[in-house]
Amino acid sequence: MPMHTPPVLLNPLTNRGTAFTAEERERLGVVGRLPDAVLTLDQQAERAYEQLREEPTNLAKFVNLEQLHDRNEVLYYRVLRDHLAELLPVVYDPTVGEAIKRFSHEYRQPRGVFLSIDRPQDVRRSFETLQLHPDEVDLVVVTDAEEILGIGDWGVQGIQISVGKLAVYTAAAGLHPGRCVPVVMDVGTDNEILLNDPLYLGIRHSRARGKQYDAFIETYLETVSELYPNALLHFEDFGPGNARRILEAYRDRYRIFNDDMQGTGAITLAAAVSALKVTGVPFREQRVIVFGAGTAGVGIADQLRDAMVRDGLDAQEATRRVWLIDKQGLLVEGMPDLRDYQVPYARPVAEVRGWAEGGIDLLTTVQHVHPTILIGTSTSPGAFDRQVVTAMAKGVERPIIFPLSNPTEKIEAMPADLLAWTDGKALTATGIPVDPVEYGGVRHSIGQANNALLYPGLGLGTVVAGADRLTAGMLLAAAEAVAGQVDARAPGAPLLPPVKNLRASSAVVAKAVVRAAVADKVANRQPDDLAQAVHDAMWQPAYGPLPDGQEAST
Numbered sequence: 227m228p229m230h231t232p233p234v235l236l237n238p239l240t241n242r243g244t245a246f247t248a249e250e251r252e253r254l255g256v257v258g259r260l261p262d263a264v265l266t267l268d269q270q271a272e273r274a275y276e277q278l279r280e281e282p283t284n285l286a287k288f289v290n291l292e293q294l295h296d297r298n299e300v301l302y303y304r305v306l307r308d309h310l311a312e313l314l315p316v317v318y319d320p321t322v323g324e325a326i327k328r329f330s331h332e333y334r335q336p337r338g339v340f341l342s343i344d345r346p347q348d349v350r351r352s353f354e355t356l357q358l359h360p361d362e363v364d365l366v367v368v369t370d371a372e373e374i375l376g377i378g379d380w381g382v383q384g385i386q387i388s389v390g391k392l393a394v395y396t397a398a399a400g401l402h403p404g405r406c407v408p409v410v411m412d413v414g415t416d417n418e419i420l421l422n423d424p425l426y427l428g429i430r431h432s433r434a435r436g437k438q439y440d441a442f443i444e445t446y447l448e449t450v451s452e453l454y455p456n457a458l459l460h461f462e463d464f465g466p467g468n469a470r471r472i473l474e475a476y477r478d479r480y481r482i483f484n485d486d487m488q489g490t491g492a493i494t495l496a497a498a499v500s501a502l503k504v505t506g507v508p509f510r511e512q513r514v515i516v517f518g519a520g521t522a523g524v525g526i527a528d529q530l531r532d533a534m535v536r537d538g539l540d541a542q543e544a545t546r547r548v549w550l551i552d553k554q555g556l557l558v559e560g561m562p563d564l565r566d567y568q569v570p571y572a573r574p575v576a577e578v579r580g581w582a583e584g585g586i587d588l589l590t591t592v593q594h595v596h597p598t599i600l601i602g603t604s605t606s607p608g609a610f611d612r613q614v615v616t617a618m619a620k621g622v623e624r625p626i627i628f629p630l631s632n633p634t635e636k637i638e639a640m641p642a643d644l645l646a647w648t649d650g651k652a653l654t655a656t657g658i659p660v661d662p663v664e665y666g667g668v669r670h671s672i673g674q675a676n677n678a679l680l681y682p683g684l685g686l687g688t689v690v691a692g693a694d695r696l697t698a699g700m701l702l703a704a705a706e707a708v709a710g711q712v713d714a715r716a717p718g719a720p721l722l723p724p725v726k727n728l729r730a731s732s733a734v735v736a737k738a739v740v741r742a743a744v745a746d747k748v749a750n751r752q753p754d755d756l757a758q759a760v761h762d763a764m765w766q767p768a769y770g771p772l773p774d775g776q777e778a779s780t
């Protein structure tokens with residue numbers, strides 16, 4: 227018989243390692259299987275952090291933290307919570323992009339659920355292996371990895387974005403890690419690097435599309451919502467065609483959320499609300515250019531357009547104040563390659579006649595439109611260059627410029643350049659974390675307009691309300707709650723709350739979301755004491771009493 231290791235030490239949700247007391251070691255049958263000393267969680271956290279600091283690169287830190295995650299979840303989240311601003315860029319954006327590219331080579335052990343399009347009959351039993359009851363799951367994050375961050379198709383390796391998004395939900399908003407499930411739908415990959423890599427761990431064929439793909443999505447949604455009827459179903463980093471199609475087809479039937487469209491739209495709206503408090507110019511007078519008209523770009527366009535409608539414009543007037551640019555240039559009516567979701571924003575031919583021969587580029591559009599807001603969701607690094615930015619600054623006193631592409635190597639412009647080119651006037655926020663910038667004797671803190679600053683509180687609010695659906699009202703409430711936490715009018719102040727306050731910020735967002743869910747009549751719970759209910763729902767990384775039934779295991 228092989229040597230036995232007690233399961234309590236192997237399960238990261240139960241393992242406490244050297245923090246098990248003598249009495250617990252006795253009770254759990256692990257006597258003699260740990261060194262003698264009994265450490266506190268704080269001591270363990272100090273040691274884990276020390277080990278982490280010795281790692282030479284962010285990728286090595288990522289691997290170190292994942293191994294800790296696989297050994298002891300409480301300790302992992304304690305370290306993450308205590309050093310959130312420092313470690314969020316390691317477990318999430320931008321390092322997670324690097325980890326996704328390296329997944330098959332850095333692989334240590336599985337985490338999450340791996341669904342294969344070649345075996346749709348296994349979807350149900352794959353989830354059943356988790357042995358979770360219908361009321362034991364709050365959240366399922368799934369990706370098909372077609373458009374991971376700005377780095378494209380990474381096949382099965384995209385599981386790490388589901389894991390990373392969930393780490394943020396727990397660290398930032400206290401979603402219980404044992405009630406959250408990361409999933410990858412492996413539908414094949416068109417990435418030749420992966421298909422030709424002998425160590426690639428996913429299915430070795432091109433991406434399934436059409437009927438087979440659609441049936442797989444349907445199977446997924448039916449199965450997960452039947453097994454876990456209360457769970458929020460979060461979709462991440464699907465390709466532009468599928469992301470929107472899935473949300474629109476199923477948003478009325480299932481409790482689904484597309485983070486790249488809805489979360490990004492809402493955090494960008496929050497940053498814009500904050501910036502307009504500085505400029506004093508209302509939404510109905512904004513002129514917006516969105517550069518990169520894909521999942522995130524059009525999600526943002528929709529949110530900003532809706533803000534203009536709330537500010538008094540009719541839908542058509544509002545749409546006319548948003549200019550979308552994609553690979554072919556400014557999107558103009560009648561272009562043969564427009565995607566269906568881009569069509570409403572395409573400009574009339576008459577408007578742009580004489581602007582340019584052929585495609586109309588960003589600079590030309592800026593020179594004609596005099597935008598007040600410029601958004602980057604293009605994955606095109608450096609696209610907001612000095613010429614574009616100075617042209618924009620000629621037409622507006624305080625240019626609002628959000629280069630949102632991730633990871634770092636994809637960003638349209640760095641804030642230091644934006645501030646230098648506009649003599650410190652730019653109001654900016656970025657998708658990646660950026661250090662403060664000194665300019666003109668002012669220290670400018672740069673808000674992180676990343677959906678991670680919003681979706682944790684949104685998810686927590688949805689869970690606390692027991693909401694049947696995630697409504698537009700809940701998204702708007704989340705955006706307003708984020709914006710309400712900052713006053714960007716002081717020189718150099720950020721447009722968004724800092725990451726180090728994310729836990730408190732998420733609680734504020736969650737309360738606003740519960741109120742909106744009640745107002746939208748989708749809430750199944752309406753707590754009398756909302757602040758307490760949100761606080762109680764937030765899982766803390768601490769060793770409580772051992773759960774009932776956790777006895778010596780063989």
Ligand SMILES: NC(=O)C1=CN([C@@H]2O[C@H](COP(=O)(O)OP(=O)(O)OC[C@H]3O[C@@H](n4cnc5c(N)ncnc54)[C@H](O)[C@@H]3O)[C@@H](O)[C@H]2O)C=CC1
Nearest residue numbers: 375376466518520521522552553604606631632657676677
């Ligand atoms: N800050 C945040 O919270 C978020 C940021 N993003 C970032 O936005 C970027 C786009 O992501 P998705 O919208 O999901 O991808 P997507 O693939 O749906 O959209 C990208 C769009 O940019 C266009 N594009 C590519 N090169 C271009 C160029 N040179 N000029 C103009 N347009 C160009 C593509 O044709 C496509 O329509 C990524 O870098 C992603 O990391 C996405 C979601 C959230």
Ligand SMILES: CC(=O)C(=O)O
Nearest residue numbers: 375376486632676677
């Ligand atoms: C932040 C995020 O969701 C993205 O870049 O895709």
Ligand SMILES: [Mg+2]
Nearest residue numbers: 375462463486
């Ligand atoms: Mg994403």
